[in-house]
Amino acid sequence: MNSTTNISISDIQIGDRFRKDLGDIDGLAQSITEDGLLQPIGVTPDNRLVFGYRRLLAFRDVLKRDEIPAVVIDIDNLARGEYVENTFRKDLTASEMVAITDALRSFTRGGDRCSEQYRNNVVAVTKKRACEIVGWKLDKYDDAKKVVQLAIPELVQLMDEEKVSLHAAARLADEPEDIQKEAVKRVEAATTAAERRGILRTVNRIKRARQRAEQRRAECEAPDTSESIRLYHCSFQKLTEVAGLKPASVHCVLTDIPFGNEFLSQINDLAQFVGEVLAEGGVFVCYVGQHKLNEKIRAFDQHLNYQWMGTSRWVGRCNQMHSLNVVSNSIPFVVYTKGERAPSKWSKWIDTLECDSREKEFHEWQRPLAEMETLLRSFTMPGDLVVDPCGGGFTTAAACQNLGRKCISCDSDKANVVVGRQRLRSEAKEEVVEVEGEKIGPASVAHLSHEMV
Numbered sequence: 001m002n003s004t005t006n007i008s009i010s011d012i013q014i015g016d017r018f019r020k021d022l023g024d025i026d027g028l029a030q031s032i033t034e035d036g037l038l039q040p041i042g043v044t045p046d047n048r049l050v051f052g053y054r055r056l057l058a059f060r061d062v063l064k065r066d067e068i069p070a071v072v073i074d075i076d077n078l079a080r081g082e083y084v085e086n087t088f089r090k091d092l093t094a095s096e097m098v099a100i101t102d103a104l105r106s107f108t109r110g111g112d113r114c115s116e117q118y119r120n121n122v123v124a125v126t127k128k129r130a131c132e133i134v135g136w137k138l139d140k141y142d143d144a145k146k147v148v149q150l151a152i153p154e155l156v157q158l159m160d161e162e163k164v165s166l167h168a169a170a171r172l173a174d175e176p177e178d179i180q181k182e183a184v185k186r187v188e189a190a191t192t193a194a195e196r197r198g199i200l201r202t203v204n205r206i207k208r209a210r211q212r213a214e215q216r217r218a219e220c221e222a223p224d225t226s227e228s229i230r231l232y233h234c235s236f237q238k239l240t241e242v243a244g245l246k247p248a249s250v251h252c253v254l255t256d257i258p259f260g261n262e263f264l265s266q267i268n269d270l271a272q273f274v275g276e277v278l279a280e281g282g283v284f285v286c287y288v289g290q291h292k293l294n295e296k297i298r299a300f301d302q303h304l305n306y307q308w309m310g311t312s313r314w315v316g317r318c319n320q321m322h323s324l325n326v327v328s329n330s331i332p333f334v335v336y337t338k339g340e341r342a343p344s345k346w347s348k349w350i351d352t353l354e355c356d357s358r359e360k361e362f363h364e365w366q367r368p369l370a371e372m373e374t375l376l377r378s379f380t381m382p383g384d385l386v387v388d389p390c391g392g393g394f395t396t397a398a399a400c401q402n403l404g405r406k407c408i409s410c411d412s413d414k415a416n417v418v419v420g421r422q423r424l425r426s427e428a429k430e431e432v433v434e435v436e437g438e439k440i441g442p443a444s445v446a447h448l449s450h451e452m453v
């Protein structure tokens, strides 16, 4: 019953179409001229169009033809199950299968076959039943339908040509148009079936690279003034006054305190300082060490709102605490907010940081730069003001400089501030970042004019 025949276009009743975006009809006409019509359109025995609307438009409106090759789909017979799955399905593409399934459902629901005989045979056709009749699984229909509705025409075509699986095409249909176009390009350029099958992984890689590039761009565009990074030689107890810090003006306090007994008497001061300078919803991230952690937490709890605890761990040389006979390869850090956490401010973050580099060039307790950058990216945005009240080797400030965050930092030890100033000068260099062949930058780097020590 479904053999191809030439029928007169003017006899075809088009009715309501499911497809809204018709894409490039001129391009389709051009390809029909060059390669012929690869797939006929589908019509019912009484000439109602079932699928192939774009092809019909190309034939009628662009190529000015009177006739078009069509396959006749006998919906009555279909509904009564007279077509065996394989004989019916073999020549049809996924989008044509969608069109037929939909036609079958609307056909019975619309009641335009009201004969006694018909009603006796088909009372109502659900989506599940329509899929059974045309011989495919519901989830395959759902995937293909989504592609037909949401995907760009080139992706629909790849699905129809079975160059992309229904599942992959449906996932790609959720993506913005530019990503779909990129995926189509990659599939067309693929030389092996394995490459084509890996298209979702490829697309995820492209998306991640774009996100990184986007973030990098934002970092590059962040304010670049001599005021961006400011280092002071003073105790943090004096920093508000010395740096002219306004209350509730800071987005993030990111710091790494001395872990030993010598700092315990200052914990309360620190908690109070952070409570004063942080803006409502701002975040306090502090490496605390395991020693007397309970006392530190008690002090922070007085002024701030506990959120979580993270760990930085490393392999290799470890810390030993002889009194407890413990060998330690990790340092805990706490995450607090002032009041409630500002919604949408944090990126997804991992609470266990792995570190494989030992960086002690600027301070004996120096943290790895990449780790501080990870924390900054997790909790702050380019342009945010970050304070590190215990600068040490000023790794927080260096990370802020790299990522376009403003930073105010201090240390009570003058030598540390001198070294910190040198470090920031030497690390402030023009930088071009390349992501998937795309050059981004040069990165804006703060021109340093630090406070004289």
Ligand SMILES: C[S@@+](CC[C@H](N)C(=O)[O-])C[C@H]1O[C@@H](n2cnc3c(N)ncnc32)[C@H](O)[C@@H]1O
Pocket: 234, 235, 236, 237, 255, 256, 257, 258, 259, 266, 362, 363, 365, 366, 367, 368, 389, 390, 391, 392, 393, 394, 395, 396, 410, 411, 412, 413, 416
């Ligand atoms: C653990 S180190 C910071 C190391 C730093 N995170 C880095 O990556 O180089 C802590 C620093 O806090 C400083 N410090 C201690 N008490 C201070 C205070 N009251 N005000 C400012 N700095 C202080 C110490 O001099 C020390 O350099």
